[in-house]
Amino acid sequence: MKEKAIDPRVRIGHVHLKVANLQRALDFYCGVLGFELTQRYGEEAAFVSAGGYHHHIGLNTWESRDAPPPPKGTTGLYHFAILYPARAALADALRRLVQANVSLAGASDHGVSEALYLSDPDGNGIELYWDRPRELWPRDANGQIEMFTRELDLENLLSEA
Secondary structure, eight states, X not given: OOOOOOOTTOOOOOEEEEOSOHHHHHIIIIIXXXXXXXXXXXXXXXXXXXXXXXXXXXXXXXXXXXXXXXXXXXXXXXXXXXXXXXXXXXXXXXXXXXXXXXXXXXXXXXXXXXXEEEEOTTOOEEEEEEEOOGGGSOBOTTSOXXXXXXXXXXXXXXXXX
16 A cells, blocks of 8 residues: 655745854855744754744854865755745845856756756755646646756846846
């Protein structure tokens, strides 16, 4: 007998990252991306959020103060994704990144979404994206989602900022 699927209301609540330097991480997540600091525990940990939530991202130095990022080609976090509510909000995120001289690792149109890829100062991969409305998602002849990866037009995206 097939197991019942997970409740469709389940969401990823937050991500907690090990960082080498708490202030440097806060400068990036709050100063560049625009998250708000909700709580700080000295130089050891902090929580940041959008819209007054208790925290979307936890940052800590408990096991990682002054440590180098993990080497490429090992297991661990590939990236975490931050979902923006609209294309204009993603455009504003791109504007912030450009203003802060943060380099992108990539930018893709996936049909269902548009995404910016980058790393934080500790080398943690981040995807900033917005989802197109479901009725615009590309589908095959059987109605199955048919995602793709194409180059994202950054100039066009920035024009909405």
